[in-house]
Amino acid sequence: MGRKVTLATCSLNQWALDFEGNLERILKSIEIAKAHGAKYRLGPELEIWPIMHHNVRYNCRVLFLNRKILLIRPKMVMANHGNYRELRWFSPWNQLRLRLSVFIPLFVCVHQVTVPFGDCVLSTKDTCIGTEICEELWNPRSPHIQMGLEGVEIFTNSSASHHELRKADQRVNLIKSATTKSGGIYLYANQRGCDGDRVYYDGCAMVVINGDIVAQGAQFSLNDVVCTDMERAGSEKAYLQIRLYSHLREPKPCHRVKVDFSFSSGDDIFLPTHQPITWHFHTPEEEIRYQPTFHFAGFLLPLSGGVDSSSTACIVHSMCTLLCQAVKDGNGQVLEDVRRVVGDDSYHPQHPGELCARIFTTCYMASENSSEDTCSRARELANQIGSTHMNINIDMAVKGILGIFSVVTGRWPQFRANGGSHRENLALQNVQARVRMVLAYLFAQLSLWARGKPGGLLVLGSANVDESLTGYFTKYDCSSADINPIGGISKEDLKSFLLYCVEQFQLPALRSILSAPPTAELEPLTDGQVSQTDEADMGMTYTELSVIGRLRKISKCGPFSMFCKLIHMWKDALSPTEVAQKVKHFFRMYSMNRHKMTTVTPSYHAESYSPDDNRFDLRPFLYNTRWTWQFRCIDQVAIGQQLPFHFILNTCQWREARLSVQMKCTRV
Known part of the structure; x- marks a missing residue:
């Protein structure tokens, strides 16, 4: 291909079952692409419909030209891991290089009866x-590899790839590599927004030529339709083809559907040379800032003055900042949404703090175990972000509940600091936490009513991903909410995010929040100061917990294999015995509290090591918490004993044990 072509790719905010809205956004993107002179417009995955063939449902890409369907190309590799269970809905097309002719469904209004269906490519007059x-x-045998060997020059990818922190570079590198070796143009389109599940699609459309990025679409945008177009030449393709060898091709070539159409015109004498651009990657802190927003009458957040709830508050403040900027830039859809949420058709947001006051309510829920420091930190942050703030004391409610218990049993439980047992101490902490959840929902439903305003508020949670790993929260406490914006984000990333917010939004109150040790403040104070800390309760630091979480989920480690890895990773800081204690403590807590994941508040998926609820992490939620074989194996290695040969051979974890012994440089 040695002539100029104009192509367009787009990101659309498509919602499941929103047929009219989805159609409107598709048509709008086509109009934008045509206005830019594009001869080809690429949209995201499943923007139209699935296809039934022989009573089997396929996820397909449908290619049109002038009211005619040229090709229906079924998806051949299903996403069926992590957040995805695509095999629930579709079957993969596994007949490579096969082209069928199928009847077009009756509800599709086109003047044709059949259409090519299968693993095919389109061949035009010029490309x-x-x-x-x-x-x-993402597959090791991506179709673009063989297509490139057979002379395909333009590769298109319709995608629904969800967002994770630090994931964008994986997409970019994969797409760049797709055309670095064999040449050509690669168009990538992606969904944008949330389709009603826990993942968020971040757009990120792009165009790549011969390994160079030449066009980048917005990764995060409040616009429902984002089009990226380019006008470049593919003259370098012929040069790169020299590297190809015919013997690498499949025995059966890919079927070409011939189309009487040209992407270029005959008078394109002067060919523009493509100009590479540098991809702008968002930092993890920016990605947290730009995460999905939700449309309700407003939000209520129990603001404790700690890192977690402060992060949730900053995310809402960031949303208000983005909305105000979008309105200032003339985005009529955003203005309409804001007016609908606040219930005022004449409202025009001027400042993030002023918008925050209308839609965001924060409340500090104090008890006799709360310190003045956390109360003042929460109040100061609320003042700086502009939320409507309340101070609520829960002691009366807690004593009322304990009074009921005392009347029935004749006993009054005591904290450990006052001579009580571990069971009493834990129960007294939990009743405070659960009272906060009840009050949060009460105020969410009635606080606007008390102010003479319509509507209710959405309750926001603030439990980070690391606490969910060990179950370090009370079931049905104020971590139970309608939405938990930070449920997929680690404590370390949240700290970095707050540092970013200090400078980005001018919120100096966050400095004192970051310097304070994380605490639940559920046990009595000592001389007016906090004596309980989260890391002491969990038995490990948040940094250690993040490492353990990645080994558990991403590396699929059980207790023993995790111990084998950690004694090397932490050899400069901890002895094998100390590592063993932490690993065993984690798995005890994990297995004891795994049942909490069945009721965990829905959260935006941001980390690949997220524990997730039991719909997405398909591990059991009822465990034998003793882990007898694994812990015994850990103890034997930790204290320097050699594993018996028959013990290794007769276990299903032979590989883990063998690796452990090799690490100790011993023979069995």
């Missing part, structure tokens, strides 16, 4: 176009 669909790009 050849191949299609990949989302997961196929």
